[in-house]
Amino acid sequence: MNAIEFIISGMLAAATPFLLAALGELVVERAGVLNLGVEGLMAFGAVLAFIIVYHGGGHFLGFVVAGLGGAALSLVFAIVVIGFRANQVATGLAIGILGQGLSALFGKTYESLTVKALPKIAFPWLSEIPVVGGLFNQDIVVWISLVATFGIWAMFTYTKLGLVVRAVGENPKAAHAIGYSVIAVRVTAIAFGGAMAGFAGAYAAVIYTPLWADGMIAGRGWIAIALVVFGTWLTGRVFLGACLFGAVSLTGFAAQATGMDVPSQLLSSLPYLITIIVLGIISADRRLLKLNGVASLGEPFER
């Protein structure tokens, strides 16, 4: 397998933690809330899933518990920012620190232990195409994530629910005036985002790298938040961005495999450097951000 084939076949799996977390944050931000705690929510979900799977609970239960854990922790965020109208930036950071702390605390006795990942499911015919065939040979969670991406896109594009979420984010006062509960929509969106971050962490810990190491999320939650900006709050573009970062995170392995003499630290920081560069390029187009951005993002709603 050459480097290109390696990246093509592994890209979707590498992208999945970014994708799941970014889709969750997309819904949260569309509802007008900025949750910066994604990194901590992912770390929390990751440790819960790892513990369940390690003790033989199975991957399905691991994901369920990770999702519930992420949702529960994000509801703490919801109570503080919506119930008490606290600063969303500070609260998100606090949830992030708390989630990472709990993750390290619970995971302490599991350091360096491993679990079994899931088998891959291949599309007949398609997976045998040369070069790009690996794209069609993925585990079940990757396939579900693709369906979820489509589902969220369809929700925002075609359903009343999607319209309500967007209305709450664009103009909460107007949404409230026509009878929608801004608070209920936002709390639900935050819980959904937390569950997705939990799933993302679970995928990272029990499928993508089925080995427990403290700090294993390694900035992926922050990149997921950046992906929402890259995607200018559009589902399809968030998906493309996640794929790009999936590919980028594999170039390190690919480069090392081909024997390139690049410091490993430079390869490790590649996703962060690319985030910084792309963030600069996309944000420089102020018109684009204004057009697609969420008007009430980060502002508390006062009745």
Added chain:
Amino acid sequence: MSVWSMAFLPNLVRRERASLKATLLAPVVALAVAIVLNLGLYVLMGRDPVAVIYAMLFEPFLSWASFSEVLLKAGPLLLIAQGLAIGFRAKVFNIGAEGQFILGAIFASAIPVWFPQATGQWIWPAMLLLGAIGGALWASITAFWRVRLNANEILVSLMLSLVAAQLLNYLLLGPWKDPNGFNFPQSVMFQYDAMVPTLISGTRVNVSLLITLALSLAAWVFMQKSFAGYKLQVSGLAPRAASYAGFNENWAIWLSLLIGGFAAGLAGAAEVAGPLGQLQRSISTGYGYAAIIVAYLGGLHPLGIVVSALVMAVIYIGGDNAMVSANLPIAAVRVFQGSLLLAYLVTVAFVRYRLQWAQAIKKTAHRSPS
């Protein structure tokens, strides 16, 4: 409005004015709440809560030796938080102090690493200055990205912290590794003149604590007495009013980030030229992130931050004690930090708002057909 959201969430009524007493009480209540919550967690984990409390909150004060360690820990937290608070007041969210701290440590280490034979009283002051410049330079990347490219400073400054950690690893595993260091990822031990002089003999507390206190005073004068500080606060509180008054937003962003980076870089330099005496991988135990909590807990006020930095230092030292004597994992410190900030953000709501709880609202909710 659905009934269920009302049952969980209080109705907030803005107070005419926040009382000084409530403002001062909020962080104290938050600390008490965080202590109770975390003790509950320790009990669940099967630890003896009395032993943990003793180790965490009393032991740091029981001997001069351990209290001096608290002072030592408080230094970098105080310095970084003072710098960050100035930016937070201007609504410039520099959360990358960790990276600016690391760059400060790297810049300062350049002198003893490259000139290990150099002697003279100029070395440690030059290191501190160089470190501060390094931190400010690292922060200026974020400022440039925000001002010229309109990029979110939260994400850029955080990403730069992750890059800084990799840069540190690269130096310590490669060009700056001590050739006689048994392959440990650390630089050579610095020469005597590269060390900040000790302030209190018999302890590790050094002159940088005086510099930190002097800069805290300077921060108070700047924020409370100077016109530039006033302009920064206005641009944070009322950005529109600030722009009508001709205060330049870009100026506020540059100034906030440069001050924050300068302070964090100085703290990083003081750490390698002080208690550590060499550049190591573990130069920071999350100071850059803990300082964010210190800044908020101190009410973003220069004097409040002096107190909250001491509190946070006690938690750090106490956490180390509890790790040894009560077998508490060190990650418990991070859990404590996160829950402390959350508790503070909730208690501050009581300063700003009067709360109407569900009982009062339920009656109306039952009557109205929602």
